[in-house]
Amino acid sequence: MSKPKVAFFDFASCEGCQLTVVDALQTHLDLLDAVEIVQFREAMTEKGEDYAVAFIEGSCTRPSDEARLFKIREQAAVVVALGACAHLGGVNALKNLHPLEDVRQWVYGDKAEWYETYEARPIDAVIQVDAVIPGCPIDREEFVRVVKALLLGKKPPVPDYPLCVECKLKENVCLFHLGKFCLGPVTRAGCGAICPTHGDGCEGCRGLIPHPNENAMKDVLAEAGLTVEEAVARFTMFNTYQVKDRMVEEEAK
Amino acid sequence: MTDSIYVPEMARLVDVRQMTTAEKLFTIELPGGRNLGHDPGQFVMVSMLGVGEAPISITSSPSRSNGVFELCVRKVGDVTNAMHALQPGAKLGIRGPFGHGFPIEKMRGKDVLFAPGGLGLAPLRSLINQVLDERGTFGRVIILYGARRPEELLFKDELDQWVARDDVECRVTVDRGDEMWDGHVGVITTLFPKVTINPRNTVAVTCGPPIMYRFVLMELLGKGIPETQIYLSLERRMKCGVGKCGHCQINSMYCCQEGPVFTYAQIKGVEEAL
Amino acid sequence: MTTVKIDVHHLTRVEGHGDIVIDVQNGEIKTCRFEVVEAPRFFEAFVRGRSYLELSHITSRICGICSVGHATASLRATENALGVEPSEQTVLLRKLNFHGELIDSHVLHTYYLVAPDFLGVGSVIPLIETHREVVERALRIKKLSGDLCAMIGGRHTHPVALTVGGFTHFPTEQELRDMQQRLIDARADMDVTVALFATLPWPEFERETEYVSLHKDDEYAFIDGTIVTSDGFSYPISEYRKVTNEWCVPFSTAKWTKHNRDAYMVGAMARMNNNFDQLHPRAKEAAAKLGLKPLMTNSYLNSAAQVVEMVHCIEDGIEICDRLLTRGIQPEKPVEPATLSGEGAGSCDVPRGILFHNYVYEDGICVRANCIIPTNQNWANVNADMQALLPQIIDKPQDEIRLAMEMLVRAYDPCISCSTHLLNVTFV
Amino acid sequence: MSLWILDKGAIAPFVEGLMAEYRVVGPKAKGPQFAFGDITDPAQLRLDYNITILPPKKVLQPQYERLATFTLGEDPQVEPTIEAGPTVLFGVHTCDLHAIRLLDKAFSEEYPDAHYLKRREQTIIVGLECLEPCDEHSFCKSMGTLTTDEGYDLHLTDLGPAYAVDVATEKGKTLLSQYGTVREATDADIRRLNEVLGAKWPRFTYRLDFDAAELPALLSTAYDHPLWAELGERCLACGSCTNVCPTCYCFNVTDEVNMHLTAGERLRRWDSCQLDEFASVAGGENFREARKARQRHRFFRKGKYIYEKFGELGCVGCGRCIRACVANINIVDGFNAIHGTA
Ligand SMILES: Cc1cc2nc3c(=O)[nH]c(=O)nc-3n(C[C@H](O)[C@H](O)[C@H](O)COP(=O)(O)OP(=O)(O)OC[C@H]3O[C@@H](n4cnc5c(N)ncnc54)[C@H](O)[C@@H]3O)c2cc1C
Ligand code: SF4
Numbered sequence A: 001m002s003k004p005k006v007a008f009f010d011f012a013s014c015e016g017c018q019l020t021v022v023d024a025l026q027t028h029l030d031l032l033d034a035v036e037i038v039q040f041r042e043a044m045t046e047k048g049e050d051y052a053v054a055f056i057e058g059s060c061t062r063p064s065d066e067a068r069l070f071k072i073r074e075q076a077a078v079v080v081a082l083g084a085c086a087h088l089g090g091v092n093a094l095k096n097l098h099p100l101e102d103v104r105q106w107v108y109g110d111k112a113e114w115y116e117t118y119e120a121r122p123i124d125a126v127i128q129v130d131a132v133i134p135g136c137p138i139d140r141e142e143f144v145r146v147v148k149a150l151l152l153g154k155k156p157p158v159p160d161y162p163l164c165v166e167c168k169l170k171e172n173v174c175l176f177h178l179g180k181f182c183l184g185p186v187t188r189a190g191c192g193a194i195c196p197t198h199g200d201g202c203e204g205c206r207g208l209i210p211h212p213n214e215n216a217m218k219d220v221l222a223e224a225g226l227t228v229e230e231a232v233a234r235f236t237m238f239n240t241y242q243v244k245d246r247m248v249e250e251e252a253k
Numbered sequence B: 001m002t003d004s005i006y007v008p009e010m011a012r013l014v015d016v017r018q019m020t021t022a023e024k025l026f027t028i029e030l031p032g033g034r035n036l037g038h039d040p041g042q043f044v045m046v047s048m049l050g051v052g053e054a055p056i057s058i059t060s061s062p063s064r065s066n067g068v069f070e071l072c073v074r075k076v077g078d079v080t081n082a083m084h085a086l087q088p089g090a091k092l093g094i095r096g097p098f099g100h101g102f103p104i105e106k107m108r109g110k111d112v113l114f115a116p117g118g119l120g121l122a123p124l125r126s127l128i129n130q131v132l133d134e135r136g137t138f139g140r141v142i143i144l145y146g147a148r149r150p151e152e153l154l155f156k157d158e159l160d161q162w163v164a165r166d167d168v169e170c171r172v173t174v175d176r177g178d179e180m181w182d183g184h185v186g187v188i189t190t191l192f193p194k195v196t197i198n199p200r201n202t203v204a205v206t207c208g209p210p211i212m213y214r215f216v217l218m219e220l221l222g223k224g225i226p227e228t229q230i231y232l233s234l235e236r237r238m239k240c241g242v243g244k245c246g247h248c249q250i251n252s253m254y255c256c257q258e259g260p261v262f263t264y265a266q267i268k269g270v271e272e273a274l
Numbered sequence C: 001m002t003t004v005k006i007d008v009h010h011l012t013r014v015e016g017h018g019d020i021v022i023d024v025q026n027g028e029i030k031t032c033r034f035e036v037v038e039a040p041r042f043f044e045a046f047v048r049g050r051s052y053l054e055l056s057h058i059t060s061r062i063c064g065i066c067s068v069g070h071a072t073a074s075l076r077a078t079e080n081a082l083g084v085e086p087s088e089q090t091v092l093l094r095k096l097n098f099h100g101e102l103i104d105s106h107v108l109h110t111y112y113l114v115a116p117d118f119l120g121v122g123s124v125i126p127l128i129e130t131h132r133e134v135v136e137r138a139l140r141i142k143k144l145s146g147d148l149c150a151m152i153g154g155r156h157t158h159p160v161a162l163t164v165g166g167f168t169h170f171p172t173e174q175e176l177r178d179m180q181q182r183l184i185d186a187r188a189d190m191d192v193t194v195a196l197f198a199t200l201p202w203p204e205f206e207r208e209t210e211y212v213s214l215h216k217d218d219e220y221a222f223i224d225g226t227i228v229t230s231d232g233f234s235y236p237i238s239e240y241r242k243v244t245n246e247w248c249v250p251f252s253t254a255k256w257t258k259h260n261r262d263a264y265m266v267g268a269m270a271r272m273n274n275n276f277d278q279l280h281p282r283a284k285e286a287a288a289k290l291g292l293k294p295l296m297t298n299s300y301l302n303s304a305a306q307v308v309e310m311v312h313c314i315e316d317g318i319e320i321c322d323r324l325l326t327r328g329i330q331p332e333k334p335v336e337p338a339t340l341s342g343e344g345a346g347s348c349d350v351p352r353g354i355l356f357h358n359y360v361y362e363d364g365i366c367v368r369a370n371c372i373i374p375t376n377q378n379w380a381n382v383n384a385d386m387q388a389l390l391p392q393i394i395d396k397p398q399d400e401i402r403l404a405m406e407m408l409v410r411a412y413d414p415c416i417s418c419s420t421h422l423l424n425v426t427f428v
Numbered sequence D: 001m002s003l004w005i006l007d008k009g010a011i012a013p014f015v016e017g018l019m020a021e022y023r024v025v026g027p028k029a030k031g032p033q034f035a036f037g038d039i040t041d042p043a044q045l046r047l048d049y050n051i052t053i054l055p056p057k058k059v060l061q062p063q064y065e066r067l068a069t070f071t072l073g074e075d076p077q078v079e080p081t082i083e084a085g086p087t088v089l090f091g092v093h094t095c096d097l098h099a100i101r102l103l104d105k106a107f108s109e110e111y112p113d114a115h116y117l118k119r120r121e122q123t124i125i126v127g128l129e130c131l132e133p134c135d136e137h138s139f140c141k142s143m144g145t146l147t148t149d150e151g152y153d154l155h156l157t158d159l160g161p162a163y164a165v166d167v168a169t170e171k172g173k174t175l176l177s178q179y180g181t182v183r184e185a186t187d188a189d190i191r192r193l194n195e196v197l198g199a200k201w202p203r204f205t206y207r208l209d210f211d212a213a214e215l216p217a218l219l220s221t222a223y224d225h226p227l228w229a230e231l232g233e234r235c236l237a238c239g240s241c242t243n244v245c246p247t248c249y250c251f252n253v254t255d256e257v258n259m260h261l262t263a264g265e266r267l268r269r270w271d272s273c274q275l276d277e278f279a280s281v282a283g284g285e286n287f288r289e290a291r292k293a294r295q296r297h298r299f300f301r302k303g304k305y306i307y308e309k310f311g312e313l314g315c316v317g318c319g320r321c322i323r324a325c326v327a328n329i330n331i332v333d334g335f336n337a338i339h340g341t342a
């Protein structure tokens, strides 16, 4: 079997996910035996254009990004969204909570019109995405698992169940028992419950599970002492793009 | 042999036949040509190592085993995709047979009405062929088979033989025909008015997609067949096949152990069953 | 007469998107600059409205390479704003975590991004075949530093356990002991690293500029201290604007800065120029082997200075482990804020140079924020260097010019993704 | 078999001795709570614990477990892996002892599970008599699990300065004689033991409004009870209730391969009937799509289905699911509500 050619691309992001890919090599140098990397700007100069698998990091934040995305989609047989920015919009989408003009002027002042920008969005808002590797940043081991699944022609093994499952299986003390807050019950697992394990509530970086009981989650947060605004703010840290419409609807009510 | 119930035995794929665009027929031989020793309606857990495991009904009849058995598999996901990529000679893991199949002894002397829909013919075929091989011990044999389109009909050669036989009343229908199709058109339930039966002496056997059950059951009950004489084969997610993993539970019943064949009486009113 | 046209679209082996544009017509330099084309991300605008507890988690996402640095600077800004004095244990753990990130970032830069230039290849990947032991050593050091970060912060990139006033999770003493041993074992790898980089033919190029960094009298400053410049200026962190003076240029989504001259430099070389005395003795030995001593004025040597800093951080890391183990790890609760309103600035000298975060809070909610990233502070200097270098090499083949320019920009270890979200807020 | 007295001071040397030969697993502090874990220093053992986050089930059926390894290629081979070693499970409360008995049945009936049974066979259980309720959520008295005379090899009862040790099996006897410094119980000790056991009962309260034996019958009338819809509204479907339950044993099985796709392993992981996809099949059908149906399934499993299969209730009253549920779904309140409206 010839090695599949893969390429990495980045849009608005911190490049932490690509860095995590580089990190994955520390323990999985054999990744390089299994795939041929033809483009990875962060780590190499060569630029091959004959890739079959495209890993895309980052959100689409300006109209000119779209053309680049279309081009990638046209070439790649498989497009994988790498990390929360690409999968959800991530922290980039926090700016969508403010009027766009205000955001531009706040940062660039009277030079605002020099810099192109629009509402930050996940990649699948622009092109079809075949698989996602969630997380901010992605989980090293999950990245490797997904690569292996792609090699096998299997569905990527990204869990659909909530974080509480992993957290409980690790036997962590639940943060709600410590008087803290956590989005674990509505957030997709797969990170090994890394935040609760380190004493901090899940912030939802892996996105919501398929049928989250958002109302019950808000009730739980309220009972734990958050105001409605605070509870909503917790949802928006990484999922603004997903929950914003619903927030607007609810406010209208 | 292994001492773990979860570890498959590596069997050899003897033959693969494309049946429709989505389904293939796999002929499989256990090590040493050992007989699988199954009852009609039982299933095996098929392992594609590295990919996973899936329950698949044995479609061949125990009466025709010849040291091999057959599976008719639709390509829908990981395991079935991997199976469809196999070439004859390949190895695949088999555990089983598991579950309770059709109680053929209880059917002897009775009229048997088969009502498979689509891929539902796969599990029923093992029973149909055994009944036909022991034809003398049964009353009437009626087969009402429906598929969505002519090209989705399974086991076409056998269907033709059944239709041709004098001792079998076999009718086939498709939801939508095409220019080549000169048979019956309509959903499977439109075949029912065409047969008259003696309900007391008839056993009905059906298998198909969940939506089909509701309508077929209405017909069967409408014909007066007792609930204890209607058999269905149900599909559930299964991770062990041996009554442990919990996925296949229908209320208190483990589909893999008590089923996959149930009488309508067993599942009637069970909200989770159909 | 020479005509050169170079347009390196999306310079590789750097973090983020930037283009080198050179246009020389008949010997006359029309354009010679580095353009930042990274998509702006607007952090300062969207952290408004967020809780003080979230700020370090959000701003760590400015940069995946120096997320610990951003988180730490952010925490210091918040703590200064809200009257929080972190405990000694917190200070030690943060420093240790910071060292982990610095080693990680420097090994990435020196081994993965810079070394291929000297070995004549386009990336680290071919080196796996030709220089396997070099790659394996790099991976080893990188894994060590990543594991060090994960031991304290919970994961390598975007630390979890760092919070305002302390930590939400602590390493066990056993973990610390094991880590200390690994740091000690890494000395061997560092010796070979120093020897390797001592053999590299650094390009010759001198251009003296102003060097800006943090400074402490009693230690090599990475977190807190005062801002000092090689031109003799010194400011408290809260007056960082007197140094940074930001301005926008049309071809760059990142802003530029200037202080006493038109440009200044930050980063490993700047730190070493200003704080050479505070380096660990073993790091000074390494510097001697690499032929480095203040005042260094060849920007290419920034990468060599990073090697010296790696040695320093490993040695200091070993000592910090000692101090923590002697004290014993206490599961301290984070220090609560004294007030929920106020303004504060925080600063760290992160791998790429001095970094500032500055927030204003009202009732625990951020209402204004400003972050000034090291790479931005270097842009003006990068361009000044490019313009100084070009006439010296203008007669060389275009490919050589291109490579020299790429290497020059890369020597700054620019982190372009972090540098594109700046703002001019006038604090009133 | 017989009763012995082990001074509290002799616990540490006893455990120390065990550690040399066995993996010793016992309750340890985990932040403000407790968890069973490997004892590497007798001082870690917290026999004063109230309840652990996960039940000791995890020693017999680990959260993640390798079932088999395999090689791929022309002639693929698969080998079972049974990971078991000599283990002492130390300090198991009585409700959990009842639960282990139930698991023993579940894993040995019809198709015996060699993976579980091998570990079970290699595990020596030291029980610990509960003298007061773990906390406000315990309802062991209602479930009849607040004491037991089987399911352990040794059983400790705290008599103040010493433990009374009930020796129930040969294995227990050997263990005690090899590593324990004990003396035979005197009549006075036995009197003291009876006093202690007698005094514990009033400290526990009945929390079910009815006799637990009525549960299966009660539930047969409650399939369409409005409670399920109410719970379905509140339930987050996070699976915590079943993951902490000592009698839940459902699992999922997945394969992992190496990078070269030449070999791999088959793994099993705890699964939960509360999760969205648990009962879904190819074609998109989900047979328990609604959260209310999943909650009902849990209640029925605990109060009826398991009983029908094994002759014992599937709930031992440990209260872990109540503690774990962030949405405050309470199985006691649920059962009582059904009883109240039946
Ligand atoms: C007793 C029995 C007998 C059977 N007999 C046959 C037979 O004879 N022939 C036959 O072809 N099939 C038969 N089946 C069905 C067969 O077992 C399934 O189609 C099979 O499990 C599919 O496995 P897979 O790995 O290929 O698919 P999977 O990869 O499991 O996926 C199948 C489909 O389900 C979806 N899916 C997967 N996981 C989830 C999830 N978590 N949530 C929602 N959707 C999901 C996928 O998207 C895909 O479309 C039988 C089933 C049973 C229980
Ligand atoms: S800490 Fe969070 S993820 Fe863990 S169990 Fe509690 S709510 Fe779930």
Ligand code: SF4
Residues within 6 Å of the ligand: D234, D235, D236, D237, D238, D239, D240, D241, D242, D274, D321, D324, D325, D326, D327, D328, D329
């Ligand atoms: S623990 Fe509570 S919220 Fe979670 S699945 Fe169980 S009942 Fe639902």
Ligand code: SF4
Residues within 6 Å of the ligand: D241, D244, D245, D246, D247, D302, D314, D315, D316, D317, D318, D319, D320, D321, D322, D331
């Ligand atoms: S159902 Fe709840 S109370 Fe009963 S045994 Fe399980 S976890 Fe404990």
